[in-house]
Amino acid sequence: MRVNLSSAVDARVEVSGLTKQYGGIAVVDDVSFTVEPGSVTGFLGPNGAGKTTTLRMILGLVRPDRGRATVGGVEYADLVAPLEVVGVALESTGFHPGRTGLDHLRIYAAAGSLPSSRAAVVLDLVGLADAGRRKVGGYSLGMRQRLALATALLGDPDVLILDEPANGLDPEGIVWLRQFLKEYADAGRSVLVSSHVLTEMQQLVDRVVILHRGRLIRQATLAELSGDHGDLETAFFELTTNREAQA
Template identity: 65%
Template sequence: MSSSDGVIEVAHLSKSFGAVRAVDDLTFQVQPGRVTGFLGPNGAGKTTTLRMLLGLVSPTSGSATIGGKPYHELRQPMRTVGAALEAASFHPGRTALDHLRVYAPQAGVPDSRASEVLDLVGLSFAANRRVGGFSLGMRQRLGLATTLLADPPVLLLDEPANGLDPEGIRWLRVFLRSLAAQGRTVLVSSHVLSEVEQTVDDVIIIARGRLVHSSTLDALARLALPRVRVASPDVAGLDALVAQAGWEAAADASSPGRVELLGVDAAAVGAAAFAARVELSELTPHDPGLEQTFLSLTSPAQDATTGGAR
């Protein structure tokens, strides 16, 4: 596949279940060579969106394509997309190796590939153990091994860190980044930003079925930088202080002498203003933090879309 074949594109996608609007006019793109976090609280519509991408649920309107095609038009789906949407969908009486051997013919790969992917996900030691005795974290790894059977360039993973211990989460982080470094498209859903913030390159955040933010993780982090709102009756003095200190500032056009400073704390601003003899009439700090920014974007009070789709 070319790089364009690995692009996931969702365009004006909507899905209603009776009176419930689970997904509402959702539009975004996911690019190859990057790990993209598909984020939102439980019930935001993430799993429904992934199921529409895989043709398991029909959209009410809009489209969801992979490489420009809906899933049902892909000639060799398992060689194009690997998906893990349910960690518990295993026959408890089968061994891990036998589970993968069942899927190998569908993926068009030899039985030997089963052992290879178990090794990739660190489950070789449990190859001949029955899945019914697996922990949730082990099931997550087996689900990931199943998605990799046909070596697909696109991966859709629903809450893959669920049930993993801290060591497992660190392993998953390194593993997903290595897959993206190979040029694969990796879309990872989660309802907890802190779970994936050290893993993803880009974020797509939805709430109540709607897009509320789409950007790089760095751009989202900029929204979470500490900010200080400063006002002074000495407009020229304040402007000179900001310029001399090199602070990034956003002026309030409707209120001369008031600025918002990005990436600096209130104590530093106060000390600099005192040294420069610039009178301040306001010095208000605001430090939202990345997780708080995420919660703010997905709160019921936040209805406007923040940030544009890339």
């Protein structure tokens, strides 16, 4: 399915020196990277690497001890219309099971001062038009993932930040999502995807950011990583294993 999207004015995400400690332990330690417009960036790292905390700092959900994250030069908390700038899907579980998919989206649209007509538009974009009047409690995990993406798309944002968006999708859905996100980025938008599925990231991303134990260990294009290591999976394990050996 082709997606018609207008180009963004400034969809660059800049992370500079983000640091966060809990109990005296740095879970994110002086992390800096950029998510460039027109690209899909894979945000990778083992469990406990600090990815979720970093994403939450970008979105203003966690206050950093040091550092700054901006979208188009502005911190998330200072965005005038955040849903129209950043679309977020960090989990696919925050749905009321008794509401329909359409009602869920209409509530979020109203909260963001967006027209209710956007609900039907994004349902169609994610392939849920026929399920919009069904209660979310009857949705499969893959359908809830699509609904989470639809919620992120309500404001037609310049930036998408997604955590494990392919989780629960069948092979056809994974191919659809890959095409959708590539076309979204091709329209000048920025896409940041956190995932553990390295084989899928190999086929999706243009750029890669890898964290390990709270620190940035590599930021590169996929072509650069492939040239150095052969493929993304090999690069990931070689880089993280070397860090374990040095620890």
